[in-house]
Amino acid sequence: MAPGANKLSDLIAEKRNQKQKADNSDSLSLMDPYEAINNYVQFQNKKTGFIEQDSPNHYCLWDKNYPEHPGRVSVPKKRLEELRLIERCEKVEPQTFSHELFLMKHTKDMLEELKRSSTIPEDELENYSSNWDSVYFTKDTFQSSVLAAEAAITLALKVAEGSLKNGLALIRPPGHHAMANEVCGYCFLNNVALAAEAAISKKIAKKVLIVDHDIHHGQGTQRLFYEREDVLYFSIHRYENGIFWPNLRESESDYIGESKGKGYTLNVPLNETGMDDSDYLAIILNLLLPVAYEFKPDLILISAGFDCAIGCPEGEMNISPHFFSHLISLLSGLANGKVVVCLEGGYFLESLAEGVACSLKALLGDVPHPLDIHPKPTIKVSLQKVINNAKYFLRDYWECFKHEPSFDYPKESGDLDEENEHFTHIRFDFVGPVVIPYETTGFYPRRSEDEIKMYNQIVDDYRKEYLNGRKCTNLVGYVYDDHLLKHGPTENLGKTVPEKPERLTEIMNCFEKFGLKERCKLVQASKFDERSWLEKIHETGYLNTVFQLKNVHEKPDWFHNEYTSSCVQKSISSILSLAKSIHDGDLRSGAAIIRPPGHHAAFDSGSGFCFVNNVVTAAEYLIKTEKYERILIVDFDIHHGNGTQNLTYDRTDILYMSVHRFDQGKFFPTCKDADFTYAGKNNGEGYNVNIPFNKGSKSDSDYWYVWHKLVLPIAFSFNPEFVIVSAGFDAAYFDPLGGGYQLTPEMYGHFIHTLKSLASGRMLVALEGGYHVESTALSMVACIKALLGDPIPMPMFSERVSEDTVATVKNVVKLHKMYWPMLKVNKAIANSYDFTGPTKNK
Known part of the structure; x- marks a missing residue:
C-alpha cells in the first residue's frame, strides 16, 4: 500500500493518541484536521451593510470653523454616491434600543446630564460646553448621540448574527x-x-477585537474594557510622549489592562509626525496581525478615524487613503470576515471622503490599490522603539511575543548595540496643568489656504491613480484539463508513485463538493508556442530530452510515459493562459490545477516529479510580454524549489521566497543552497529568501510565525506587480512525503488571504506538490475560498513555535535586514525598562 493510502480513520486515531499526550488542551480539537474546513462547505453570499447618521442639527453654533460638523458625513457620502458604492450595499435602518443598553457602558448621571443639555438655552450653550474638554452642545446633541450609537449597534448586531457579511x-x-x-x-x-x-451581551460574539486608528487615543474605549479579557483594544495614535492630546499617561504602551484584562489593551503611541504607509504597515504586521490571530475574535469593530490620513491638520501623518483598504483586507481573514467600520475622526474632508470610500471598497471585496511603499522601505527609528516597547510589556501575555530574544541590561559587555538590541525607555513630558473652563473655540489646528490647495491636489492625484488603476472582474478562475491525468510511469518502473492523477481528480471532486465550480470560471487553455517560452528559461538540449523522452531512465521521482511530453506542454499552455486572463482583467486571480509540478526543474535538469518550471515560465511571460517589472514567487511546498532558485538567482525582477524543510541539507532535494545563507548573487542579492526548517515536525504555529515575521514584511516591501504562489501541500497532515509536518487546510487559506491584497489582487496559485490526495484537495479548496473572499476557519495554533523555527527566523532576519530594512524592527529586547516623567504612578 502506498504511504498516502492509509485509512483516514486510522490516521486520525493515531493523531488522537498523540494529542492526548500533549500539554496544550486546545490540541484535542485537532483530532480531525479536516473538520474545520469541512464545516465551511456551505456558503451564503451575504451583502455588505451600510448605515448612516449625519446629525445635521448637531454643529457648533458659535464657531463656523469647528472641525466636527455635518460635512464629515455629507462629503464622504457624496463621494460614495459618485462611486456608486452605496447601491452595492444593503442599506440598514437603525433600530431603537432601550437606554438600559447605554447604561451598560455609561452611568445614569452621565446620561441624565447629556439629556439635560437639550434644555439649555441657546445663549448659554457655549458656557455650558466649557465644562468639558473639546465638546459643544446643541439642543439636538443628545438625540444625535443616541441615533449615532443606535446605528453602530444595529449594524454590529446584524453582522455579528450573520445576516450581513460586514x-x-x-x-x-x-x-x-x-x-x-x-x-x-x-x-x-x-x-x-x-x-x-x-x-x-446578546451572546452572538464571545470575543471582540476593536482596532482604533484614529490619530487620538481612544481613552474612553480603553477604560470601558480595561479589565476585560473578551475585548481586545488595539490603538494606534499620535502621542509625542504625552504632548499630544489627550495628554494622558495611560496612552503609553505600558498600559496593557488590569486584572483579567491584563494584556488585552495594546497601545501604539507614535512619537513623531510624518508616518507613512510603510510605518503603519510595520505596526500591522509586527503587532496587530500576530496578536489578532492569537486572540481569534468573533467580531471586529474598527474605530475608523481618518485624521491619520494625509492632509488632516490634527494628525500631520502621510497615510494614503488606500492604506485603509489593505488594513481591512488583512483583518478580514479573521472573525469569518465580520468587520464593522464605524466613523470616528477625520477633519480634512477630501482625504476623509477618500479614506471612507477605500474602506467601503475593501468591505465590498474590491481589489486594493498598491500601497505607497518606497523601494525597500525603512521604518522610522522612533517607531521601531515603540513597536519593541509594546512587545516588552506584552510578551508575558501573548505567545507571539514570547520568542523575541532577550538580554539583561546594563550589559557587562558594554554599550547597547542599537542596531540589534532594544532597551525600553518611556517618557511622559506633559506637565499641564489642565485649565478649566475649557476652550470652546479656536483651540484646534487649521490648514492655510495654500496647504489646503496642496493637499486637495494630492488627494485628487490619488483619485486619478485609482481611476487608472487595475480594472478587472471579481471572478476567480482556474485551469484544468483531463489530459493532464494521462501522465504517469511506464510499467517498467514497477513502483507506485505518489505524484498521481488522483491529485487532480480529488481537487476537482472537492471543487464540486464545495460549490466552487459554479462560482469560479474554468479557463480553457489557449495555444501558446510552449517550446519557445520554455527555451527562454531552459537549456535547449535539456528541452530536447523532455520533449522526446527516449532512452531516459525512469526513477520514482522522475517517471514518464507516452503522454508526458504533451502533458508538460498542456501545463505550460494552461498556466500561461491563466496568467494572461489575470493580466487582461478577465479574472481577478486564479489557480492552475496542473501536473507535472515544476519547481524542481532547473536550467538544464529536472527532478522531484518536475520536468519544466511552470511558475518561472509564467513569470517570464509576464515580464517579457506584459512588461511587468516585479514578480513575487512564494513557494510553501515542503521541498525547496531548487529549480526556481536556479532560474531566478541573479534577477531583481523576480523575488523568490521559499519556506521549506531542510534538515541541514538532508531533506530532498538535499542541496546546500537551500539554506538561508543563499540570498542571490550579483544584482539579485537579497531577492532570494530561503526560510529553512531543520528539526522536528512543524505545525500551523511554526508556519504562521515565519509568515508574519518574514514572508509578509518582505513581500509588502517588494511591492510586487504580480504574485505567483508555488502551492505545494506536502507539509499538510498525513502527507507521505512530508515527514510528519502538520499544516491544516485553513492555514494554507490564510497564507493566500494575507497575500491577496498585493499587486491589486493579481495572484496565480499553481499546484506543485501534495501527495495525500484529501489533504491536498482540501488545502487547494481553502486557497480558492481565500481568493473568493469566503470566510475561512481559523488555524488552531495548538502547538508552540519550536526553538528551531525561532532560530531560523533569527538567522534570516540577521542576513536579510540589510536587503529588506523593514526587518530591522526585530531586535533583542532587554529584560528591564525605565521611565522619565513627572511620576511613575499609573
Whole structure:
C-alpha cells in the first residue's frame, strides 16, 4: 500500500493518541484536521451593510470653523454616491434600543446630564460646553448621540448574527473618547464600545477585537474594557510622549489592562509626525496581525478615524487613503470576515471622503490599490522603539511575543548595540496643568489656504491613480484539463508513485463538493508556442530530452510515459493562459490545477516529479510580454524549489521566497543552497529568501510565525506587480512525503488571504506538490475560498513555535535586514525598562 493510502480513520486515531499526550488542551480539537474546513462547505453570499447618521442639527453654533460638523458625513457620502458604492450595499435602518443598553457602558448621571443639555438655552450653550474638554452642545446633541450609537449597534448586531457579511457605519458624533461618566473630544456616547457590549451581551460574539486608528487615543474605549479579557483594544495614535492630546499617561504602551484584562489593551503611541504607509504597515504586521490571530475574535469593530490620513491638520501623518483598504483586507481573514467600520475622526474632508470610500471598497471585496511603499522601505527609528516597547510589556501575555530574544541590561559587555538590541525607555513630558473652563473655540489646528490647495491636489492625484488603476472582474478562475491525468510511469518502473492523477481528480471532486465550480470560471487553455517560452528559461538540449523522452531512465521521482511530453506542454499552455486572463482583467486571480509540478526543474535538469518550471515560465511571460517589472514567487511546498532558485538567482525582477524543510541539507532535494545563507548573487542579492526548517515536525504555529515575521514584511516591501504562489501541500497532515509536518487546510487559506491584497489582487496559485490526495484537495479548496473572499476557519495554533523555527527566523532576519530594512524592527529586547516623567504612578 502506498504511504498516502492509509485509512483516514486510522490516521486520525493515531493523531488522537498523540494529542492526548500533549500539554496544550486546545490540541484535542485537532483530532480531525479536516473538520474545520469541512464545516465551511456551505456558503451564503451575504451583502455588505451600510448605515448612516449625519446629525445635521448637531454643529457648533458659535464657531463656523469647528472641525466636527455635518460635512464629515455629507462629503464622504457624496463621494460614495459618485462611486456608486452605496447601491452595492444593503442599506440598514437603525433600530431603537432601550437606554438600559447605554447604561451598560455609561452611568445614569452621565446620561441624565447629556439629556439635560437639550434644555439649555441657546445663549448659554457655549458656557455650558466649557465644562468639558473639546465638546459643544446643541439642543439636538443628545438625540444625535443616541441615533449615532443606535446605528453602530444595529449594524454590529446584524453582522455579528450573520445576516450581513460586514458593514460601514457613516455616523457622527464620534464616540471613542466618551467615558463611562464623562463626555470628551467631540464624543458623547461610545458608539463602538456600546456595539461591542451589545454583541457580547446578546451572546452572538464571545470575543471582540476593536482596532482604533484614529490619530487620538481612544481613552474612553480603553477604560470601558480595561479589565476585560473578551475585548481586545488595539490603538494606534499620535502621542509625542504625552504632548499630544489627550495628554494622558495611560496612552503609553505600558498600559496593557488590569486584572483579567491584563494584556488585552495594546497601545501604539507614535512619537513623531510624518508616518507613512510603510510605518503603519510595520505596526500591522509586527503587532496587530500576530496578536489578532492569537486572540481569534468573533467580531471586529474598527474605530475608523481618518485624521491619520494625509492632509488632516490634527494628525500631520502621510497615510494614503488606500492604506485603509489593505488594513481591512488583512483583518478580514479573521472573525469569518465580520468587520464593522464605524466613523470616528477625520477633519480634512477630501482625504476623509477618500479614506471612507477605500474602506467601503475593501468591505465590498474590491481589489486594493498598491500601497505607497518606497523601494525597500525603512521604518522610522522612533517607531521601531515603540513597536519593541509594546512587545516588552506584552510578551508575558501573548505567545507571539514570547520568542523575541532577550538580554539583561546594563550589559557587562558594554554599550547597547542599537542596531540589534532594544532597551525600553518611556517618557511622559506633559506637565499641564489642565485649565478649566475649557476652550470652546479656536483651540484646534487649521490648514492655510495654500496647504489646503496642496493637499486637495494630492488627494485628487490619488483619485486619478485609482481611476487608472487595475480594472478587472471579481471572478476567480482556474485551469484544468483531463489530459493532464494521462501522465504517469511506464510499467517498467514497477513502483507506485505518489505524484498521481488522483491529485487532480480529488481537487476537482472537492471543487464540486464545495460549490466552487459554479462560482469560479474554468479557463480553457489557449495555444501558446510552449517550446519557445520554455527555451527562454531552459537549456535547449535539456528541452530536447523532455520533449522526446527516449532512452531516459525512469526513477520514482522522475517517471514518464507516452503522454508526458504533451502533458508538460498542456501545463505550460494552461498556466500561461491563466496568467494572461489575470493580466487582461478577465479574472481577478486564479489557480492552475496542473501536473507535472515544476519547481524542481532547473536550467538544464529536472527532478522531484518536475520536468519544466511552470511558475518561472509564467513569470517570464509576464515580464517579457506584459512588461511587468516585479514578480513575487512564494513557494510553501515542503521541498525547496531548487529549480526556481536556479532560474531566478541573479534577477531583481523576480523575488523568490521559499519556506521549506531542510534538515541541514538532508531533506530532498538535499542541496546546500537551500539554506538561508543563499540570498542571490550579483544584482539579485537579497531577492532570494530561503526560510529553512531543520528539526522536528512543524505545525500551523511554526508556519504562521515565519509568515508574519518574514514572508509578509518582505513581500509588502517588494511591492510586487504580480504574485505567483508555488502551492505545494506536502507539509499538510498525513502527507507521505512530508515527514510528519502538520499544516491544516485553513492555514494554507490564510497564507493566500494575507497575500491577496498585493499587486491589486493579481495572484496565480499553481499546484506543485501534495501527495495525500484529501489533504491536498482540501488545502487547494481553502486557497480558492481565500481568493473568493469566503470566510475561512481559523488555524488552531495548538502547538508552540519550536526553538528551531525561532532560530531560523533569527538567522534570516540577521542576513536579510540589510536587503529588506523593514526587518530591522526585530531586535533583542532587554529584560528591564525605565521611565522619565513627572511620576511613575499609573
